[in-house]
Amino acid sequence: MTLQETLTTHIKQAIASLYGASLETVEFQATRKDFEGDITVVVFPMLRVVKGNPVQIGESIGTYLVEHVTEVTRFNVVKGFLNLVLSDAYFLSFFESVTDFSSFGIVPEGKDAMMVEFASPNTNKPLHLGHIRNVLLGYSVARILNAAGKKVYKTQIINDRGIHICKSMLAWKLYGNGETPQGSGLKGDKLVGNYYVKFDQEYKKEVAALIQDGKTEAEAKAEAPLLLEAQKMLQQWEAGDPETVELWKMMNGWVYEGFEKTYEAIGVDFDSYYYESNTYLLGKDNIMEGLETGVFYRKDDGSVWCDLTEDGLDEKIVLRSDGTAVYMTQDIGTAIQRVKDQPDINGMIYTVGNEQDYHFKVLFLILKKLGFNWADNLHHLSYGMVDLPSGKMKSREGTVVDADDLIAEMSATARTISEELGKIDDFNEQEKEQLYHTIGLGALKYYILKVDPKKRILFDPAESVDFQGNTGPFIQYTYARIMSILRKAGNVEKLPLESVALHTKERELLKQLQLFPETIQTAAENYSPALIANYTYDLVKEFNSFYQNVTILGAENDSEKNFRVRLSAAVAAVIKTAFGVLGIQVPDRM
RNA sequence: GGCCCCGUAGUUCAAUGGAUAGAACAAGAGUUUCCUAAACUUUAGAUGCAAGUUCGAUUCUUGCCGGGGCUACCA
Numbered sequence: 001m002t003l004q005e006t007l008t009t010h011i012k013q014a015i016a017s018l019y020g021a022s023l024e025t026v027e028f029q030a031t032r033k034d035f036e037g038d039i040t041v042v043v044f045p046m047l048r049v050v051k052g053n054p055v056q057i058g059e060s061i062g063t064y065l066v067e068h069v070t071e072v073t074r075f076n077v078v079k080g081f082l083n084l085v086l087s088d089a090y091f092l093s094f095f096e097s098v099t100d101f102s103s104f105g106i107v108p109e110g111k112d113a114m115m116v117e118f119a120s121p122n123t124n125k126p127l128h129l130g131h132i133r134n135v136l137l138g139y140s141v142a143r144i145l146n147a148a149g150k151k152v153y154k155t156q157i158i159n160d161r162g163i164h165i166c167k168s169m170l171a172w173k174l175y176g177n178g179e180t181p182q183g184s185g186l187k188g189d190k191l192v193g194n195y196y197v198k199f200d201q202e203y204k205k206e207v208a209a210l211i212q213d214g215k216t217e218a219e220a221k222a223e224a225p226l227l228l229e230a231q232k233m234l235q236q237w238e239a240g241d242p243e244t245v246e247l248w249k250m251m252n253g254w255v256y257e258g259f260e261k262t263y264e265a266i267g268v269d270f271d272s273y274y275y276e277s278n279t280y281l282l283g284k285d286n287i288m289e290g291l292e293t294g295v296f297y298r299k300d301d302g303s304v305w306c307d308l309t310e311d312g313l314d315e316k317i318v319l320r321s322d323g324t325a326v327y328m329t330q331d332i333g334t335a336i337q338r339v340k341d342q343p344d345i346n347g348m349i350y351t352v353g354n355e356q357d358y359h360f361k362v363l364f365l366i367l368k369k370l371g372f373n374w375a376d377n378l379h380h381l382s383y384g385m386v387d388l389p390s391g392k393m394k395s396r397e398g399t400v401v402d403a404d405d406l407i408a409e410m411s412a413t414a415r416t417i418s419e420e421l422g423k424i425d426d427f428n429e430q431e432k433e434q435l436y437h438t439i440g441l442g443a444l445k446y447y448i449l450k451v452d453p454k455k456r457i458l459f460d461p462a463e464s465v466d467f468q469g470n471t472g473p474f475i476q477y478t479y480a481r482i483m484s485i486l487r488k489a490g491n492v493e494k495l496p497l498e499s500v501a502l503h504t505k506e507r508e509l510l511k512q513l514q515l516f517p518e519t520i521q522t523a524a525e526n527y528s529p530a531l532i533a534n535y536t537y538d539l540v541k542e543f544n545s546f547y548q549n550v551t552i553l554g555a556e557n558d559s560e561k562n563f564r565v566r567l568s569a570a571v572a573a574v575i576k577t578a579f580g581v582l583g584i585q586v587p588d589r590m
Numbered sequence: 591g592g593c594c595c596c597g598u599a600g601u602u603c604a605a606u607g608g609a610u611a612g613a614a615c616a617a618g619a620g621u622u623u624c625c626u627a628a629a630c631u632u633u634a635g636a637u638g639c640a641a642g643u644u645c646g647a648u649u650c651u652u653g654c655c656g657g658g659g660c661u662a663c664c665a
Contacts, residue, residue, distance in 0.1 A: 032609065042608065044645065054645085080645085081609060122665090162665065276665085303663060312593090320663040327665050357594060358660050384595080385658080423626065439628095451603065454595065456658070458602085467628055469614035470603075477628050485625055522606085534604065537613080548621095548630045568625095590628080 003039075003071060003090065004028055011041065014064040019057075021049040030511070036076055037083030038511060044080045054080035088502045091510045095566075096497060101573035105517040107149030113344040114377070116142040118351035119156040119263075119270070123255040124168040125193035127262050127403040129386050129459060130353070136448050136583065137383055138351035139268040140529040143581045145349075148524035153342055157274040157334065160252055166233040168192050169247055170226065171199035181254050187261065187404070188254030202226055265407050267441065267583060272341075274334060280325065283333025286370065287319050295369045306366055316362050331363050332370075339374060347377025349527065354382040354454070381527050384456035401461055410440030413464050414473070424589060435587055439473050442584045446472030449582055450533040470537050472584060475575060478540045479586040482572040485552055486565065495562040505546035509567060512542045516574055520581070529582055536578040543571045 008026045015023050027045050031037035041061065043054040050057055055077050062075035062082050071090040076083050098104050118138020121127060127135075139154070146152045159165075172179070172195040181188040203226045210220035221227070236244040263269065287304055290296045296304050296318060304319035318328050325333075339345060350360060360380035367375040388401065414436040418424060424432065443465040450470070451457060467473040502510075515535065523531040552568060555561035576586050 027606095027608090029606085029608075034610075040609090044608075047645075079609065159665070164665085280665095301663090314593095314661080317663055322663080324663085326663070330665085353659095354595065355659055361594090382595085387658090417628070421626090421628070423628095447602095452596095455603090456596070466602090466615065469628095471614085471628090473628060474614090477626080481626050481629085488625065530604090534613095537604095541613080544629060547625080551625070553625045589626090 006069060007065065010065055010068050011061055014061050015046065015050060018060055019050045023049060031083050035078060035083050036085060038086040039084050041082040041084065042080065043082055058082040091502060091507060092497045092500065094514060095510060101570040102577065104574060105520050105577060106147050109146065109151050110149045111151065111344065112346060113151035113153065114145055114347045114349060115153045115155055115338060115342060115345045116349040117155050117157060120159065120352065121259060122159045122164060123252045124164050124196045126189040126258060129401040129403065129406060132403050133383060133386050133448050133457065134351050135266060135268055136445055137381060137453055137529065140449060140582045141349060141381060141527050143583060144520065144523050144529065144532065147520050147581045153271045153345065155272045155274060156270055157276060159276050161277045161280060163230055163234050166230045166237065167199040168196040169251055170230050170233055171195035172251065173247065187258040189258030192251050192255050199226065262403050265404065279334045279337065280330050282337055283325055283329035284319065286332055286336055287329060290370055308362065308365060311365055313362060328363065332366060335367060346374050349379050349381050351381040354384055357382055379527060381453065383453035386457045386459050389460050407441060410444050410465065411436045414439035417467055435590060438585050438587050439476060439590060442472035442476050443467060445582065445584050446533060449529040452530055475536055475540050475579065476586050477590055478543060479572055479575045480588060480590040482568050483588045485568055489553060489565045492562060492565045495559045497563055499559050500563045503550055505549050506567060509542050509546055509571065512539045513570060513574060532578050532582055536575060539571065539574060
């Protein structure tokens, strides 16, 4: 039984015996720093069943608890807040009860499985800052769910077909002179992306020329020879024309090699891949079944729709009049296919930008209407756009922040700062590179993950990311400093804690540590890496305050020293776990 | 027009309906004979506007004002 449960039981008894009333629930919160106490009982809600002055009620409950609960040593009441002071023994026994802080808060993986989709790139251009936010969110949510006991499959759907892919293929064919990644030394995705930009440039020239000749803008855009040729290429691809398919395979292959390098640099991986070229015909059968059961209906022109007006949404088309699929058709089919492929999953998370909020609302509703029991466990992990000071990122115009460039820049910043500090001069070049990468990436990941996903991020590459204050490197630094203490402390055997009297700072640290398992659970329920990030920062602040105010290695006696070293080790272990679920590494030295 | 999201210090972010709205950066003032100063301590500074619900509202409701998005037989 947790302390909260114990307290709840006793408070209910107190209310029953003192006032003859019965309480449903008791509300707790952490005591604010300005007041004495560790845990606070909010009296106000009790006024519904107990008539009286909140302060008096608080006083009488407090008196009762001190008498009946050994962990409560004293109390004070401010307005309607009953602040309880807990005994040292309570905190120390919590500390003793955790045998291994490196797995503290982690729930062992159970059978309940989820699939998390993220990344979802197009194969006509490299990954950019927007993808980074997507990938970091998706990956850390996958890890958080896993830490909370779920089995998790990480997947992505790759948009590897369509007119936009044909555009870069066509441009390469016309202007490429057989350029290859091997020959040019360019990363495959970069090379292909260049031709996508090239297509747009040439296309714009053609459009301008046509307008010169007297066409309207709309006509010019529709009739430009390059576009017509790209459309023809798409038809050839769909018809299975060997030459086109061959070109498509080759260029996509280059892109995948490039993507893999980027994923490796970011430090993420996937368990499965879905390709749109395989899934774009899926879903039609499911539509036909839904037509029979009355979930969908057919209009006179032959198109098939789903009427969602009763649910406050519009009518949605799910099959064109010519019988071909739309985006929605595919997503319905893909979702169903995934459950077939991986029958143990009972829910999916889609990491996709918030411009598709409506699409997923509709998708989930349709799947529910189709009667799938897992449709209740679908979640759109929706996130805001990443904007630049110059405005929106547009890949066709080349105004994007490239993922690889950004990571390299972050490492370079880490290098500059580290070299100035000169703390790792004894590292060899390879070790240094590794460390700069860890720090630079840590800065980037933390910067993005600490923000509520719903909010837009304004990212200024020029100012780059800070390394001071509430940042990844600050937390990594604290970890490295603790590791240094532990190296100096040597092997520490556990001494009994009975003689230890808790310092205020030690109390605060223990309280913060205690919150970790709950934080993981809440983060998993809310799909929120930001909660973990902010928790970790609070823990680190607490540790730094402890570190500055208390001597660890030079403590007055052996048992104090022993306790402080073990406490530091516990903090380090929790930082490592917390950052682990965010997908951020921590260095032993920096 | 309809629907959705966001508006908190100069800036970037916090705050299960709870106490005097927390941090960080930038600005000012301090702290290193001592375990890594990428640190710590400290001063000043904010809920877009107006109503409502409540013992209590940054949080919930409504209206307005600002920013963004969706509203394709595109994906």
